[in-house]
Amino acid sequence: MVLDKFRDNVIKLARNGLKRSAQRAEERLKQNAGLTDHSLDQLKDAKYPYSKRHPQFGFHKPFELLHIQSGQLRNSIRIVEQDQNTMAIGVDPSVPYLTDVIEGTALLYPRNFPLMTLRELEENKVIEKTMESAIEEAIKRS
Numbered sequence: 426m427v428l429d430k431f432r433d434n435v436i437k438l439a440r441n442g443l444k445r446s447a448q449r450a451e452e453r454l455k456q457n458a459g460l461t462d463h464s465l466d467q468l469k470d471a472k473y474p475y476s477k478r479h480p481q482f483g484f485h486k487p488f489e490l491l492h493i494q495s496g497q498l499r500n501s502i503r504i505v506e507q508d509q510n511t512m513a514i515g516v517d518p519s520v521p522y523l524t525d526v527i528e529g530t531a532l533l534y535p536r537n538f539p540l541m542t543l544r545e546l547e548e549n550k551v552i553e554k555t556m557e558s559a560i561e562e563a564i565k566r567s
Contacts, residue, residue: 435563440509442559446552447504447512453551454514454542459499460485460492468492475534488534489541491526498523515539 468474474481475488482488493499501517516523516539529535546552 434566435560438559438563438566439556442556442562443510443512445559446555447514449551449555450514450542450546451502451504453546454516454539455499455502457489457538457542457545458491458493458502458516460490463492465492465494475536476532477534478532480534487541489536489538491536491538498526 463471471481471484472479474484491498498516498520501520502515503517505513505515507513525533527535527537527539
């Protein structure tokens with residue numbers, strides 16, 4: 426009986442940790458797709474720093490960061506709960522220019538901001554730390 430309660434508590438808090446992890450990943454993905462430090466006019470004045478014609482790889486580091494233009498791409502980033510133990514974070518594929526941004530075009534360099542964000546989360550162990558915190562909380566509560 427006590428072990429069942431402990432197990433149920435750990436599962437519940439692990440799922441909460443999963444949700445918090447997904448929220449942190451979604452937040453970071455939105456940050457990486459939501460720069461506001463340059464206006465569209467400033468990007469034009471800089472001769473479109475992401476173009477293959479006038480590339481400026483030092484314009485932002487990492488290069489994959491995106492400036493908000495219409496906000497459509499950033500607003501389409503969301504968490505999809507596939508089941509109670511699986512969550513996905515991504516950009517709605519119906520955004521018409523998503524593939525052009527990620528894979529590039531004849532005129533623009535590719536900027537795979539979702540992959541860059543995933544690597545950033547892995548390097549900083551964001552998901553691991555969030556889940557560890559949830560497990561520690563489960564142990565303290567039991």
